[in-house]
Each structure stands twice: as structure tokens, then as C-alpha cells.
Amino acid sequence: xxxxxxxxxxxxxxxxxxxxxxxxxxxxxxxxxxxxxxxxxxxxxxxxxxxxxxxxxxxxxxxxxxxxxxxxxxxxxxxxxxxxxxxxxxxxxxxxxxxxxxxxxxxxxxxxxxxxxxxxxxxxxxxxxxxxxxxxxxxxxxxxxxxxxxxxxxxxxxxxxxxxxxxxxxxxxxxxxxxxxxxxxxxxxxxxxxxxxxxxxxxxxxxxxxxxxxxxxxxxxxxxxxxxxxxxxxxxxxxxxxxxxxxxxxxxxxxxxxxxxxxxxxxxxxxxxxxxxxxxxxxxxxxxxxxxxxxxxxxxxxxxxxxxxxxxxxxxxxxxxxxxxxxxxxxxxxxxxxxxxxxxxxxxxxxxxxxxxxxxxxxxxxxxxxxxxxxxxxxxxxxxxxxxxxxxxxxxxxxxxxxxxxxxxxxxxxxxxxxxxxxxxxxxxxxxxxxxxxxxxxxxxxxxxxxxxxxxxxxxxxxxxxxxxxxxxxxxxxxxxxxxxxxxxxxxxxxxxxxxxxxxx
Numbered sequence: 001x002x003x004x005x006x007x008x009x010x011x012x013x014x015x016x017x018x019x020x021x022x023x024x025x026x027x028x029x030x031x032x033x034x035x036x037x038x039x040x041x042x043x044x045x046x047x048x049x050x051x052x053x054x055x056x057x058x059x060x061x062x063x064x065x066x067x068x069x070x071x072x073x074x075x076x077x078x079x080x081x082x083x084x085x086x087x088x089x090x091x092x093x094x095x096x097x098x099x100x101x102x103x104x105x106x107x108x109x110x111x112x113x114x115x116x117x118x119x120x121x122x123x124x125x126x127x128x129x130x131x132x133x134x135x136x137x138x139x140x141x142x143x144x145x146x147x148x149x150x151x152x153x154x155x156x157x158x159x160x161x162x163x164x165x166x167x168x169x170x171x172x173x174x175x176x177x178x179x180x181x182x183x184x185x186x187x188x189x190x191x192x193x194x195x196x197x198x199x200x201x202x203x204x205x206x207x208x209x210x211x212x213x214x215x216x217x218x219x220x221x222x223x224x225x226x227x228x229x230x231x232x233x234x235x236x237x238x239x240x241x242x243x244x245x246x247x248x249x250x251x252x253x254x255x256x257x258x259x260x261x262x263x264x265x266x267x268x269x270x271x272x273x274x275x276x277x278x279x280x281x282x283x284x285x286x287x288x289x290x291x292x293x294x295x296x297x298x299x300x301x302x303x304x305x306x307x308x309x310x311x312x313x314x315x316x317x318x319x320x321x322x323x324x325x326x327x328x329x330x331x332x333x334x335x336x337x338x339x340x341x342x343x344x345x346x347x348x349x350x351x352x353x354x355x356x357x358x359x360x361x362x363x364x365x366x367x368x369x370x371x372x373x374x375x376x377x378x379x380x381x382x383x384x385x386x387x388x389x390x391x392x393x394x395x396x397x398x399x400x401x402x403x404x405x406x407x408x409x410x411x412x413x414x415x416x417x418x419x420x421x422x423x424x425x426x427x428x429x430x431x432x433x434x435x436x437x438x439x440x441x442x443x444x445x446x447x448x449x450x451x452x453x454x455x456x457x458x459x460x461x462x463x464x465x466x467x468x469x470x471x472x473x474x475x476x477x478x479x480x481x482x483x484x485x486x487x488x489x490x491x492x493x494x495x496x497x498x499x500x501x502x503x504x505x
Contacts, residue, residue, distance in 0.1 A: 004164060005055035005475050006047065009037070009426040009461055016040045027136065030379040030395070033422035034132050034140040036431070047426075055163035056478040057433075057459050064479060067142045071307025072450055075128065075144060076439040078298045080448035083122050083269050084441065094296035098278065104210055104245035105275040109254065110268060119260040121184050123440045124270035127155035127457060129291050130433040131423030133308065136336055137348070143308040143421065144298065146291030148434045149283075149469060150460065151214035152274045153243035155434035159455030160220040162476050170222035176455060181239060183451060184440045185263065195226065199238030202226045203249065210245060210275055211283075211290070213470060234262065241265045245275065273297075278388035285390035286382060287469055292418055302336070303347035312418035315358040319412030333361045333419075335374060358417065363406040378402050380421055386414045395422060429461035429473060 003011060016022040022040050025032050037047030050056035059068070082095050086106075100106050127148035132140050148155050160168050177200060178192045191198050202223050205216065219227065228237070230250045239262075240253060246268045249257075256262035273293040282289040292312060301309035313330025334355045336348040360369060362378045370376070383392040383405060392405035409415060423430050438454035441447065456479070460472035 005053075005473065006037070006049050006426075007054050008473050009429050009431075010047075011427075013038055013427045014040065026375070027134075029375045031134055031136070031421045033425045033430070034134050035426075036132070036424050037426045050478055053163060053476075053478070055166075055475050057431075057475045059477050059479050061480055063142060066305055067307055070305050071142065071144065071301075071309075072128075072435075072437060072439075074301060074306050075298055075309070076437060076448045076450055079124065079126065079270075079294070079437065080122055080439055080441055082297050083124070083267065086269055086272075094293070094298075095272075099276050099293060100272065102277045103272050103275040104247060105271040106269055107245070107247045110246045110258075113258050116258075117260070119263065120267060121263075121440045121443060122267045122270070123180070123184055123263075123265050124437055125152075125156050125266045125455075126270055126273070126294065126437045127152065127434045128294070128437050130307065130435055131431060133421040133423060135302070135308065135348075135421075139304070140424075141304070141308045142433075143310060143423075144295065144301075145288075145310065145420075145423070145432070146295030146312075146418075147273045147293060149288050149290045150434060151211065152271045154215065154217070155457035156243075156436050156455060157217065157219060158434070158458035158474070158476075159436060160222065161458070162478075164474060167220050167222070173220070173222040176453075177241075179453075180265075180438070180451060183449075184443070185239075186443065199236055200226055201228045201237050201240050203228055203230075203240055203242035203244060203253070205242070205244050205248070211280060213283075215470065237262060239263050239265060243271065245271070282384055282388045282390060286384070286393060287467065289382075289384075292382075292416075295418060300349070302349045310419045310421065312416075314414055314416050315409075316414050317359050317409055317412045322412065331358060332356060333358045335361060335377075359409050362417075363402075363409065377419070378405065380419055381417055382420050383409070383415050383417045386416075388416070391415065395420060425464070426461065428464050430464055430467075431459055431461045431475075433457065433459045433477060435477075 035045055037045055037049070039045050048058035048060070050058055086095055100111070127150070129145040129148050130142050131145060133143040134140055160173050162168055174195065177195055178189075181187045181192060181198070181200070182189060187198065202219070204219055204227060226241075234250075234252050234256055237253075237256075242249060242264065243266075246254065249264075253262065253264075257264050257268075274290060276293045279289045279293055295310065295312045298309050300311035301307065311333060315331050318324040332355050334349055356369075361376075362381055362383075363376050364370070365376060378392065379394045379397065379402075381392065381394045382390075383394075384390050391408060392401060394402075397405070423432055425431070435457040436455050438451040439448055440451070442449045456477045459475040459477065461475065462469065462472050
């Protein structure tokens with residue numbers, strides 16, 4: 001029988017025998033990944049496994065209450081705020097003109113009606129990439145890496161499975177659609193008894209022209225009553241679920257959407273993070289580059305309540321003879337380290353840390369910048385040029401590549417970057433969770449909201465010895481919920497500071 005899930009991850013484990021066979025990096029120079037389910041020494045790390053399903057990855061109550069729920073709320077506020085300003089022709093952090101140029105998910109036809117989509121609720125199913133990383137306090141925490149490198153739709157459709165070839169009951173999907181339409185658009189429960197009669201349809205296809213590597217699997221069986229093709233009439237269609245680029249949607253559908261007679265799920269603009277030309281090109285040298293555009297919308301976050309959000313942006317170094325006029329949060333980085341007296345439940349950025357230029361943090365070896373816990377951090381960063389050409393892949397760089405990158409940055413110019421702490425590892429596999437961010441703007445309060453009990457996506461594991469993004473090992477998240485901690489489940493009241501401290505201990 002073919003091995004799946006945990007069976008595959010924990011087979012053919014690396015073997016370390018003899019002196020100096022397992023390298024222990026200095027945390028101040030390179031933060032290593034947390035090892036889950038296996039370690040090269042005893043005792044083994046407990047694996048979040050379900051014996052009844054080798055494809056399940058268990059998510060604890062603490063993770064749900066302290067990290068995931070508050071973290072998703074933080075990301076939703078920032079992402080939906082950016083999308084709302086996009087509709088009003090206003091600048092937004094991480095959504096520049098360069099991001100929109102040649103972007104098939106935001107074509108001129110759609111851009112021309114900015115501010116005219118009064119019926120839009122900015123529904124997003126954006127797949128977030130999460131993994132667990134270590135910080136300089138030794139805390140292992142769920143971390144936001146950006147948007148899914150598997151494309152904008154795969155995590156959504158994978159949510160309706162629990163293992164390869166094993167679908168969830170159709171009622172699970174139908175209940176999700178009903179709750180979405182009722183919560184976002186105020187459709188009455190009576191009208192949603194028959195979703196097809198209520199005007200719900202699905203248009204397959206995710207835009208293979210955007211990235212040839214993305215895969216379009218057959219849709220789950222629950223979708224069959226709702227699938228329509230390009231030639232079908234749209235009379236009676238009110239809610240259309242599709243991940244296609246706007247320009248490849250049939251013209252009658254586009255016209256109905258622009259005129260407010262039809263709702264597209266998700267909001268077409270929420271997909272633009274997967275159509276940024278520069279990062280699609282950068283993927284040739286940096287396979288996970290398509291994660292970055294969505295990460296650029298969000299600010300760094302290190303507090304233990306919520307997801308850890310890695311800093312990314314653009315740094316500007318003056319060329320010879322130029323005046324240094326660079327300002328903004330992207331040009332500086334607040335360093336923290338384990339020597340600082342910060343409790344495990346406290347936010348390192350709020351109580352301590354030293355702010356310095358990103359270039360100095362990454363490369364400086366001057367005595368004033370280097371001490372026991374302050375070392376150059378270039379091993380934990382990705383850097384690219386203004387033309388989106390890879391300059392440095394820190395985790396895989398050797399000394400010569402580090403020196404070359406330092407010289408080029410020192411010469412001046414604009415450079416994109418993201419700090420990158422290695423994701424959790426099981427055996428020889430790097431593991432990522434692709435979790436759909438199901439959020440919308442409330443029609444009454446006009447504020448971003450999360451839908452309760454959303455689809456949970458799936459996990460991918462890439463073999464570090466031969467990473468292939470098109471054929472990962474796949475697992476599915478499974479939430480742990482027990483009666484005695486029911487108040488910690490997502491969607492309930494926030495955890496108090498005292499309760500958070502107990503959960504973090």
C-alpha cells in the first residue's frame with residue numbers, strides 16, 4: 001500500500017552517526033527550523049498525528065485561541081483595508097502601480113470602474129501560507145509567510161477533502177456556502193434551502209496562463225449541481241464562485257458584475273497578489289517568490305497573541321554622491337535577541353529592541369554593530385533587485401554570495417527583501433499550511449470580518465533533498481476541541497492577558 005501523509009514524512013529519516021555529523025548553527029547567525037515529530041537525538045518530538053488518519057495534522061486548542069484566530073483577524077484588517085482603497089483609487093501599502101502593471105487579475109476593464117462597485121463586499125478566500133518557526137527566545141510559533149505558492153484556488157478546493165481521494169460530506173460544503181451568502185449578503189435562510197434556485201453557480205478554471213506550474217485538479221463532487229460553462233446563460237445567476245482572472249471570465253458575466261447584477265466570489269481584486277509579473281519571474285530563481293506580494297501588505301508582528309508576521313518591503317541605500325532621503329518602515333528593522341529580559345508571553349517589539357537600517361542589520365561587521373547576540377542576519381533573508389532579479393537567497397548562500405550581495409547593496413539602489421526563518425521540518429520535509437482567509441467587509445459596520453468555521457485548506461510538505469512544488473506530500477488540518485476549553489475555540493471571546501500567560505507557559 002502506498003505510504004501517505006505522516007507515513008511518508010517519517011520514512012527514510014536522515015541518519016546521523018559519528019562525531020560532527022549533525023550541524024548545530026549559531027542562532028544569532030542563522031535561525032534553524034523547528035523539528036516536528038522527529039529529532040536527530042532522543043527523546044523524539046511528539047507528532048501532531050491522528051492514528052485514525054495518517055493524512056491529518058492536529059491543531060491544538062492553544063494554537064487556535066492564542067495564535068490563529070487573533071492572527072487571522074490582524075491579517076484580514078490589513079488585506080481588506082488595502083482592497084478597499086484599491087477600489088477607491090487610493091494608494092495602499094504593498095499595492096503599488098508596479099504590482100498592478102500587467103496583472104491579469106486586475107485588468108484595465110476592472111480598474112476603470114474603481115469606486116463604482118457599490119455592491120461589492122470584498123469577499124476573499126486568499127490562501128495564507130503558514131508554518132511554525134523559531135524566534136530568538138526559542139519560542140516555536142505559527143508564522144505568516146505570505147500567499148500560497150500553489151496558486152489562489154488550490155487551498156480552497158482542497159478544504160473539502162480529509163485525505164487523498166477522501167472527500168468531506170457534501171453537507172459540509174453546502175453549509176459553508178449557505179453561511180457565507182447569509183452572513184455577507186443577508187440572504188434569508190428560506191431562500192438558501194436550494195442553492196441553485198438562489199442563484200449560486202461555479203465557473204471552473206484558475207488561469208493556467210498566469211503560472212504554468214499551478215495545477216487544476218478535478219473539482220470535488222459536491223460542485224456538480226452548480227457548475228456552469230462559458231456558454232451557459234446567466235439568467236438567474238446571482239452569486240458566481242470562480243478563481244479565473246477577470247479578463248478570462250465570459251463577457252456577459254463581466255458586464256453583469258460591473259453593473260451590480262451579480263456577485264463574484266471571491267472579489268476579483270483579492271486575486272491580484274498572484275498575478276504580479278515581477279514575482280512570477282522571480283520564481284525561476286526563488287521558488288517561493290509568489291508568497292511575497294501578499295506578505296508585503298502586512299506589517300511585522302511579533303506579539304505572542306496572533307501569528308508571527310515576517311517583515312518585508314523595500315530598502316533604499318544612497319548611491320555615491322546622493323543624499324540619503326530614504327524614509328519609511330521598510331528601510332529599518334528592530335533587532336531583538338534572547339539576552340533581553342522579555343517574558344515568554346510579552347511582545348519583544350513593544351518592550352525592547354534596537355532600530356537600525358536594514359542594510360546594516362543584514363551585512364554590517366563593524367564592532368559597534370556586532371556582539372554576542374547581534375550578528376549579520378543576511379542568512380535569514382531573501383533579497384532581489386528593483387528589476388526582480390534574485391540577489392541573495394540567504395538560507396542557501398555561501399560566503400562568496402553573501403559578500404557579493406553586501407557589495408551590491410552598499411553601492412546603493414532600491415532592493416526588495418523579506419526576512420525568512422526556515423519553516424518547520426518533519427524528517428527531511430519542509431511543511432507549510434495553506435489556509436484560506438475567508439473574510440469580507442460587513443455591510444452594516446463597513447469593517448472587515450472573518451467568517452466563523454471557514455474551510456481549513458491543506459498542508460504541503462516539500463522534500464528538502466529534491467524540492468518539487470508540483471508534487472508535495474499532502475496533509476489536512478484537524479482541529480482539536482474539548483468541552484473543557486470550548487471557550488478557546490475560534491470565534492469566541494478573546495483570551496485575557498492572564499489566560500494568555502498561562503497558555504504560553
